[in-house]
Amino acid sequence: MTSSRDEAQTRNHIIDSQLAHAGWSRSRRTLVEEFLLKTAEPENTYNGDQFADYVLLGSDGKPIAVVEAKRSSRDELAGKRQAADYADAIKAKFGSDPFIFLTNGKEIQFWDRTRYAPRKISGFYTRDDLERLRHQHQFAESLGNVAINANIAGRDYQNEAIRRVTEGVDAAKRKFLLVMATGTGKTRTTIALVDTLLRSKRGQRVLFLADRRELVRQAMSEFKSHLPNESLARIESGETSGARIQFSTYPSMMQEYSRLSVGYYDLIVADESHRSIYQRYKAIFDYFDAIQLGLTATPTDYIDHNTFELFDCGDGAPSYYYSYEQAIADQNLVNYRVLDAQTNFQLQGIQGDALPEPLKQMARDQGVDLDELNFDGSDIEKGIINQGTSDAMVKEFMDKSRKDVRGLPHKSIIFAVSHAHAKRLYEGFNRLYPELQRQGMAEIIDSHMERADATLDDFKFRTMPRVAISVDMLDTGVDVPAIQNLVFAKPVFSKVKFWQMIGRGTRLHIDKATGEIKKDFLIIDHWKNFAYFKLKPDGEVDHPSEPLPVRLFRLRLEKWQLLHAQQQDTQTTIADLLTMLSALPRHSINVRPHWDELDALAQQWPAPSQSALDNLSKTIAPLMRLAPLAGLDELQFRIWCERLTVAWLKGDANEQAKIRERIQEAIASLADNIPEVQHVAEQRAWVQSSGFWQHIDATRVGTLQAVFAHLMRYRTSTPSRTVEINLPDSITQRSWIIYGPTGEGAFAESYRDQVEALVRRLAGQLPELAKLKQGENLDDDELERISNTLNQTDLFVTEDTLRKVFEAPTASLADFLRHILYEDAHLPNREQRINAAFDAFIAAHGYLRANQLNFLRAVKAAVLRHGRVTRAALSEPPLSRVGRVETLFPPQDIDELISLANQLLDEAA
16 A cells, blocks of 8 residues: 555656656646556456556547656666556557656656667657657668668768668667768768668657857758758757757757757767767757767777767777778878978077077067066967067968969968967968968958858858968868868867867868869978877877866865864855755756655765765765856855865865965956945955964855855956067978988978979889889889989989888888879879779669678778689688678679679779
């Protein structure tokens, strides 16, 4: 009797309100409690009349779902068999299999029996959600039977990525992570996948998430281009729509998701899935019950393990991985070349007493005290700002950048340290190249500039601007294939960010006006970033910062423990902790499992045992990240106050002095013209005096926090202490190639140009080079004669030197000669024909599975190595290691594949 009363209370107090929140109630005739079921089948042990706790009705008045409710102290899965019996009875009577919800109020499990095992969800589906799902059950096709649209994503690796996901969906998987190098078409791959899901009726509503408005705008444009008949909408400013494909930034969705239903989306695509998603936006993925697809270009070595876990890749292996190195080998991306270029001041620093007399006088004329000038090179753009250094970088760019036939730089991005630095670089272009700036050659594109999106569109699609000077805005995600120059005018410490920035230049491109093919691209590195990552391959380890509310809660726990140990009053601290707990969102899927514990804490706070402290710190404190507490400035001030109290209780004088300085600085920075600040003028003066701090204790710090914490939103910024100066600077160190027997050297770019000119000149004189230019292979003796000729000239060309100059450590002399003679970055024509032929084969066989696509890529690699393909070769290593051709393809396809491969070899011979 007690059990049924408990279950009734659970239903009345918790489950009824949760169902009502999702639109289910008796008054709307959408829900029936204690629904009578006749289950008198002989094999049913519990025959006779039974009553389902709730039955949810569709718009046709027939049952669409069963809700089995247990009291909150029981496991929600306990009623699984009971609910299945009810569902069987409903199916027998009404002809359709209902969905099942299993709940104890705190946890809800959703059971879509024909597709999935039960899974936890954050709330009940609405009627519209369930009817959309039922529609999919009735009309959806197997994804394996739906051809991929080759006009959207026709490359073999894109097809394989899509099939890894579609085969997983058909096999009841719900989370996927695609890792594909920047420029290999992650968005197009996603569009083709979404198109496949929509056409198969396996999904009807999609959400695409990105971390910036520009990336959302770019993704929408691509979707509209490739799926012109689909309805698209951007979620912004509290507005949603019924569009089939919706787009949002993560921050916007954080504001909106709780207004939408749990089952609102069928697929959620998370662009640039990395650590910050797990830390800051995980609530979105916890809330929606949808298939989830993560996208990232970050190499797998740098993906945080939490991101793998978020997408159920617990073994650290993504659902599909296509690396930058593989994309270059497949000729789907271009490689980069690096010019290290440092200025005199970057290398030597700026010390007043070491400057030449003319520069000392310039500094004096600018009102700068020479004693102030004592900076290392790494301090530039931090402790000291020198316009001359920015000008030297602008000159180096204009001198060394890749240029078009008009002598103008190809599309370029300069990565600046700050907006102020970007402005100095821009002003350098104005002053040094006014005739080009009149045409709008260089523009600042960052969040400080109004209508930056419009300027970015000009950079993408118009002739001008050629140069985008940017701070953060263009570091990731922006797709401009024409880019041939990147300038690292700032140091980078994150390996992930570094690779994302490099990715801005990797895309293939052909100039429509001239037909010029982008062979590779140039990176001018002013801060030795490449050298930094060689010494420190992982870069700065990005330790995730503890959310401020979590930090505040843990500090208060520590203070509570110390006060109790010193037999001081703890009631105020306990009250502060309980106030923080009361702010937790009770409906959150992360908070619901802790209801009983939170209620117990509110009724009786425990004694500070080690087990109680561990539980509160490790289990309860992390929940505080979900609480909508206060602004960042207020939270930071409260943390300083709690740290001060803890330091006082511990007798740590050094810590107290350090925090005292921060607190006084924060209070001094409050705006004087705000009435609320004016009202505490006396207290401000008291805190700034030494008398306040002579008799500090927990009570006094508590008063300090109560008076000033809520005023921290009125803080003003402190003036910069940076020294600004304008001294002439110039590039004094570049990458250098030593090539001669007596130490002769040259700037790498210049040496390469000379070598290329020499080889092309000799092609008309040496029969061996003429033979190579005609596409014939050379034997060892012929290559030796060419090598001896090249090594006797003033340039002393050797295979090892070429490897350094072209940054191709595994290439052979013949590879370099072909590269120069064919005037293409790769072995041309042949590879392109083979790639195109295999792409056409895949497009003609639109139902190929991921494993088949993987095998085809291995066959293509064998053809590229000039290997003739026989039926026996398909069943032998190395191809047999990829898969058994007999089980992957029908005989007709095998014959067609062999014929295609050998025909390509004959054409290339």
